Amino acid sequence: MKQNDLILQTVTKVAAFVILLFAVAIFLGGHYSPGGGFVGGLMTSAAIVLLLLAFDIKTVTGILPIDYKLMIGSGLFISSLTVAGGLVFGVPLMTHVYQYIDLPLLGHISLHTAVLFDLGVYLVVVGVTMTIIQTIGESE
Amino acid sequence: MSLLHWAVLSPFLLALIVPILYKLFRQIHTGWFVLILPILLFTYFSSFISLTKRGDIITERAAWIPSLGIHVDFYVDGLGLLFALLITGIGSLVVLYSVFYLSKEKEKLNQFYVFLLLFMGAMLGVVLSDNLIVLYSFWEFTSLSSFLLIGYWNERERSRYGAQKSLLITVFGGLSLLGGIILLAIMGNTFSIRELIAQSGELMDHPLFTPALLLVLLGAFTKSAQFPFHIWLPDAMEAPTPVSAYLHSATMVKAGIYLVARLSPVFAESGIWFWLVSIAGLITLFWGSFSAIKQTDLKGILAFSTISQLGLIMSLLGLGAAALHYESLGENIYLAATVAAVFHLINHATFKGSLFMVAGIIDHETGTRDIRKLGGLMQLMPITFTVAVIGAFSMAGLPPFNGFLSKEMFLASMVDVLELNIFNMETWGTLFPVLAWVASVFTFIYSMIVVLKPFTGKLQLNLLDKKPHEAPIGMLISPIILASLVIIFGIFPNLLSSSIIEPAVAGIQPSLVGPDFQVHIAFWHGFQPELWMTVGIIAFGIILYKTFPKWQKIHQWMPERLSLNALYDNGLRGLERSASSVMKFLMTGSIRTYLLSIFLFFILSLGFTLYWKDAFKLDTGNLAPIGLYEWVLAAITVIGSIAILFARSRLTSIIILGAVGYTISLFFVLLRAPDLALTQLVIETISVSLFLLCFFHLPLMASRKEERMTFRLNNALISIGVGVMVTLIALSAHSNKLFDSISSYYLENAYKEAGGKNVVNVILVDFRGLDTMFEITVLSIAALGIFAMIKLRLTGGKDKS
Numbered sequence: 001m002k003q004n005d006l007i008l009q010t011v012t013k014v015a016a017f018v019i020l021l022f023a024v025a026i027f028l029g030g031h032y033s034p035g036g037g038f039v040g041g042l043m044t045s046a047a048i049v050l051l052l053l054a055f056d057i058k059t060v061t062g063i064l065p066i067d068y069k070l071m072i073g074s075g076l077f078i079s080s081l082t083v084a085g086g087l088v089f090g091v092p093l094m095t096h097v098y099q100y101i102d103l104p105l106l107g108h109i110s111l112h113t114a115v116l117f118d119l120g121v122y123l124v125v126v127g128v129t130m131t132i133i134q135t136i137g138e139s140e
Numbered sequence: 141m142s143l144l145h146w147a148v149l150s151p152f153l154l155a156l157i158v159p160i161l162y163k164l165f166r167q168i169h170t171g172w173f174v175l176i177l178p179i180l181l182f183t184y185f186s187s188f189i190s191l192t193k194r195g196d197i198i199t200e201r202a203a204w205i206p207s208l209g210i211h212v213d214f215y216v217d218g219l220g221l222l223f224a225l226l227i228t229g230i231g232s233l234v235v236l237y238s239v240f241y242l243s244k245e246k247e248k249l250n251q252f253y254v255f256l257l258l259f260m261g262a263m264l265g266v267v268l269s270d271n272l273i274v275l276y277s278f279w280e281f282t283s284l285s286s287f288l289l290i291g292y293w294n295e296r297e298r299s300r301y302g303a304q305k306s307l308l309i310t311v312f313g314g315l316s317l318l319g320g321i322i323l324l325a326i327m328g329n330t331f332s333i334r335e336l337i338a339q340s341g342e343l344m345d346h347p348l349f350t351p352a353l354l355l356v357l358l359g360a361f362t363k364s365a366q367f368p369f370h371i372w373l374p375d376a377m378e379a380p381t382p383v384s385a386y387l388h389s390a391t392m393v394k395a396g397i398y399l400v401a402r403l404s405p406v407f408a409e410s411g412i413w414f415w416l417v418s419i420a421g422l423i424t425l426f427w428g429s430f431s432a433i434k435q436t437d438l439k440g441i442l443a444f445s446t447i448s449q450l451g452l453i454m455s456l457l458g459l460g461a462a463a464l465h466y467e468s469l470g471e472n473i474y475l476a477a478t479v480a481a482v483f484h485l486i487n488h489a490t491f492k493g494s495l496f497m498v499a500g501i502i503d504h505e506t507g508t509r510d511i512r513k514l515g516g517l518m519q520l521m522p523i524t525f526t527v528a529v530i531g532a533f534s535m536a537g538l539p540p541f542n543g544f545l546s547k548e549m550f551l552a553s554m555v556d557v558l559e560l561n562i563f564n565m566e567t568w569g570t571l572f573p574v575l576a577w578v579a580s581v582f583t584f585i586y587s588m589i590v591v592l593k594p595f596t597g598k599l600q601l602n603l604l605d606k607k608p609h610e611a612p613i614g615m616l617i618s619p620i621i622l623a624s625l626v627i628i629f630g631i632f633p634n635l636l637s638s639s640i641i642e643p644a645v646a647g648i649q650p651s652l653v654g655p656d657f658q659v660h661i662a663f664w665h666g667f668q669p670e671l672w673m674t675v676g677i678i679a680f681g682i683i684l685y686k687t688f689p690k691w692q693k694i695h696q697w698m699p700e701r702l703s704l705n706a707l708y709d710n711g712l713r714g715l716e717r718s719a720s721s722v723m724k725f726l727m728t729g730s731i732r733t734y735l736l737s738i739f740l741f742f743i744l745s746l747g748f749t750l751y752w753k754d755a756f757k758l759d760t761g762n763l764a765p766i767g768l769y770e771w772v773l774a775a776i777t778v779i780g781s782i783a784i785l786f787a788r789s790r791l792t793s794i795i796i797l798g799a800v801g802y803t804i805s806l807f808f809v810l811l812r813a814p815d816l817a818l819t820q821l822v823i824e825t826i827s828v829s830l831f832l833l834c835f836f837h838l839p840l841m842a843s844r845k846e847e848r849m850t851f852r853l854n855n856a857l858i859s860i861g862v863g864v865m866v867t868l869i870a871l872s873a874h875s876n877k878l879f880d881s882i883s884s885y886y887l888e889n890a891y892k893e894a895g896g897k898n899v900v901n902v903i904l905v906d907f908r909g910l911d912t913m914f915e916i917t918v919l920s921i922a923a924l925g926i927f928a929m930i931k932l933r934l935t936g937g938k939d940k941s
Contacts, residue, residue, distance in 0.1 A: 026818070031896040034814035036904060042822040049829050069927065072920045083913055087212065088141050092203045094909045098895040110895060114905040124916040128923040129826060135930045136833045
């Protein structure tokens with residue numbers, strides 16, 4: 001069945017980028033405003049799902065040749081490293097460190113190890129959602 | 141983290157790199173890279189010898205979960221160091237041997253060395269931990285890595301069977317050990333072994349003392365293959381021979397011995413400990429040696445011989461406990477049992493390690509380990525034969541090898557039992573030396589079988605898969621080193637006494653061993669009873685070996701189906717059968733049934749609890765005012781929910797369900813929870829698209845008219861019940877304020893402690909970060925599960941990759 005998805009596809013091309021950028025923004029700002037790894041990850045998956053709906057699985061895997069199972073693994077790995085990192089410095093597990101610095105253009109920002117942990121969460125969430133959706137979608 | 145921590149951690153770190161090395165340098169055997177680490181570690185741990193010799197104890201701490209008193213405390217004393225040296229020393233030799241044993245073209249070397257390194261690290265962790273929880277974690281890690289190693293050739297049915305058996309039995313023991321550890325912690329209010337030892341006197345009178353003792357011993361016995369848990373060890377011989385040499389003779393099976401030795405100061409004062417440890421050890425010694433002689437597989441003989449030797453060491457540790465009851469004696473003869481245990485531990489690692497490697501060489505060169513096919517290899521493999529003779533004679537307890545000395549000390553300790561005047565030893569005491577002597581005769585016989593059957597007699601080339609010749613020199617280095625140690629320790633037994641044995645004994649019995657404690661092992665110790673026993677063993681052994689075929693039938697008096705193995709197999713089969721019948725009853729394959737039972741359980745259990753605890757309360761005092769928006773949203777939600785019931789197609793239901801979800805997220809917006817609203821919105825979007833994807837695969841919806849009225853009534857009842865229950869709980873939860881809300885704590889501390897202004901996110905990544913960690917782990921497992929189920933089903937159960 002051939003359908004004419006021209007409008008959907010054109011809108012998607014723009015919207016997916018906006019959603020992806022927004023996802024990254026709420027992921028990074030998570031510690032200070034609503035957001036974080038979990039929502040950011042879900043938002044990113046939503047953008048990819050939108051791509052999947054507008055195009056088909058083959059095209060999307062052509063654009064984003066990502067092994068989502070690997071993504072799950074690396075996410076878990078990053079998170080557990082951050083959790084265990086405290087041991088190396090002789091402080092309790094999951095102790096976070098943060099620091100405020102001033103950078104040109106970006107201004108007064110903070111560097112926080114929590115972001116590393118959140119990055120792991122982000123990767124796992126994207127990986128999990130996309131693995132499930134892709135597996136079910138492919139099984140036709 | 142100190143250098144010591146890094147030393148224990150280093151095998152794990154190397155295990156991460158090994159697959160990369162394997163990929164990058166395909167032409168170099170991965171074993172060469174791995175070999176460096178155990179050698180470095182061995183030299184590192186050797187540097188501690190001078191410290192522990194002086195009686196120093198090195199402790200290093202890293203915090204893990206300080207709030208629960210769990211620290212990664214490592215400490216090196218004589219006992220821990222002895223084991224650490226064994227693990228790294230034998231480890232180096234085994235890795236060297238494996239380089240020649242495992243072909244780099246045919247084997248999955250990356251997996252092999254990752255498993256081996258994991259095991260090495262875990263084992264080091266076990267013997268150096270002071271914290272019992274840390275010890276337990278490493279302990280289970282040894283079970284897991286040995287499971288992987290035994291099942292290394294996982295395409296073989298026997299390997300999988302052996303791996304599963306060892307895992308089931310050792311993890312069962314590990315769980316009971318965990319129970320024992322928790323009881324100990326309850327009694328002593330600490331997880332630290334040293335602190336427990338310090339208060340051992342008070343622990344004795346605690347009502348939990350005996351349960352803790354039994355649970356800990358169960359863990360130690362399963363790990364060290366004591367009767368009747370020994371049945372996993374022979375099946376573990378399906379592992380590659382380097383693994384058998386390493387795990388099943390030198391290290392892992394000795395973890396149980398280590399645990400008994402380490403916790404001796406805590407428990408040994410109790411009579412139960414003395415009886416259980418020494419009797420279990422003796423029975424294992426006897427049964428292992430008795431079963432060894434009926435085996436036809438060379439590695440099978442060695443497996444049973446390991447079982448019996450472990451029993452020997454265990455019984456000595458048990459006897460050593462008697463020493464605690466004779467503190468007044470000037471010259472405490474029962475301390476000698478502990479010395480003998482430590483000495484035999486070292487000796488066993490040397491001679492059994494070399495014998496396993498010999499068995500591996502024979503297997504490698506002839507293609508079989510069946511002693512009925514082997515024979516006459518002496519001319520073809522003179523060096524291997526020499527090593528085998530040294531190892532086997534030492535195992536049999538013949539002079540001038542080290543096994544002779546520790547065997548004599550063992551027999552002497554068994555004779556000394558007769559002088560015990562505690563625990564009613566007058567009647568049962570004679571059993572000790574008698575059992576020990578009989579077992580030693582069997583030990584002599586199987587040692588002779590190991591060396592004489594393959595190497596002497598007639599060479600039957602037609603029965604062998606390959607034409608045998610001497611092993612490559614690289615493969616011979618490790619067994620030759622071990623065999624030389626057998627001779628060196630035999631002729632100069634005191635080489636080790638002050639540097640290794642004394643500190644180790646001091647670690648086992650700190651209360652008895654003073655600074656002037658000295659071990660002196662004499663090669664010639666006069667015409668003592670033990671010497672005559674040895675002479676008897678040799679004489680009887682030779683006679684029985686010569687007449688072996690005549691009395692071999694004795695092994696057949698016990699029918700096969702009454703054996704412990706059959707018990708295990710039948711038990712497992714029965715468990716599987718009952719589990720699958722329960723599953724067949726529960727898992728109907730219809731999600732409706734699952735939901736029905738889940739909801740029914742939910743209603744009944746919560747409803748009963750609410751009624752039983754009289755927990756329902758309605759407090760309208762502090763309800764928030766309901767505005768126009770809330771009314772509208774609530775109305776939309778209710779209308780949407782009702783509409784789902786009357787939807788004629790799945791598609792409509794899914795879309796209405798999504799709409800209800802969006803309305804809920806608007807509620808979150810109204811109630812000023814932007815994080816929740818955001819999450820709910822995205823989740824709703826994704827789950828609707830997921831539904832739509834699955835929707836494609838679902839069978840056609842049964843037409844509503846066909847469904848029977850009672851069925852629909854049941855559904856209605858259950859859904860109304862769930863609704864009512866949730867409402868009741870929500871109202872009661874709001875009205876019952878038993879504690880102050882924790883949210884004020886988070887609000888106050890989120891910025892102060894964690895430097896974040898978004899409290900929800902701070903809770904997720906910081907305050908309750910561990911929960912998040914486990915949550916994403918669960919998520920990952922679920923996703924991989926879905927992947928596996930769908931992909932495997934599509935390929936008809938076969939793995940496509």
